[in-house]
Amino acid sequence: MRWIAFFSDTPDMMDIRKERQDLHFEYLKKHESEILIAGGCREVPGGTFVGGLWVLEVASKERAVELIENDPYFVPRCRSYQLLVWGKAFAEKPVVL
Numbered sequence: 001m002r003w004i005a006f007f008s009d010t011p012d013m014m015d016i017r018k019e020r021q022d023l024h025f026e027y028l029k030k031h032e033s034e035i036l037i038a039g040g041c042r043e044v045p046g047g048t049f050v051g052g053l054w055v056l057e058v059a060s061k062e063r064a065v066e067l068i069e070n071d072p073y074f075v076p077r078c079r080s081y082q083l084l085v086w087g088k089a090f091a092e093k094p095v096v097l
Helices: 013-030 061-070
Strands: 002-009 035-042 049-057 079-085
Touching: 002 061, 013 035, 013 049, 049 061, 061 079
Parallel strands: none
Antiparallel strands: 002 049, 002 079, 035 049
8 A cells, every 4th residue: 555654844853864864864775665755845946854755655554654653864853744545646657756
């Protein structure tokens, strides 16, 4: 099942990003078979990160939550998330970014 995680960051999250970036990227790489797409979101090109987006393909909501909450970037005082099931239109068409 596919899930979308929308992350919202507080301004303090920038310090966490700087401290844990390498660990975060290692974590994404380790779980790339389940975290299909991941990236930071900004309000304008080159602006400060204000959140992020993941597309996950996992067996359950519980697994999605586990992946999110074990990510080195997940610090509840600085980052919240919304987790939704995602049904891609044109299911037969592959997505290439």
